[in-house]
Amino acid sequence: MSGATDLPYRRGVGALVFRSDGSVFVARRIDTPGDAWQLPHGGIDQGEKPRKAVLRELKEEIGTDRAEIIGKSRQWYHYDLPWHLRGNVWGGKYRGQKQRWFALRFLGTDADIDLATHEHPEFDAWRWVSLPTIPNLAVAFKRPLYADLVAEFTPLAASLAAIHAPTLMDD
Secondary structure, eight states: OOOGGGSOEEEEEEEEEEOTTSOEEEEEESSSSSSOEEOOEEEOOTTOOHHHHHHHHHHHHHSOOOEEEEEEEEEEEEEEOOHHHHTTGGGGOOSEEEEEEEEEEEOSOGGGOOTTSSSSOSEEEEEEEOGGGHHHHSOGGGHHHHHHHHHHHHHHHHHHHHHHSOOGGGO
């Protein structure tokens, strides 16, 4: 087996799907023991642009692309797979993923989300959570990545929540 540094990263995209109150969508993986939650993400097809890939991945993974892109990460982030997964995931060709992350405003309703829309669903449950909680919900090898995403996207989540917050005029 090749060494960890000999393998390339798989190019991918990730989605932080925000509800109007600033909460973010997470889903629980079917194929991971325990309570492993993650943000939607996946690979970029040959010749595909990242912006198109993120909307395609949403449609495939959560059954809807009723969202608009409102931001993207300043950089490409990456994570490494643990050794025991490297030979099984993506045919053993990659050490992990290098991803461009996008922030999206969810334009649909909860009824638009359908985890069983794809022939091979990845998730069996979903929920809306506050952005700072996502690293603790994730598998250990993705926690540093998710902590970086929280740091970068917290101002955006706070601005969404501020816009949605009730005012004195709402009383």
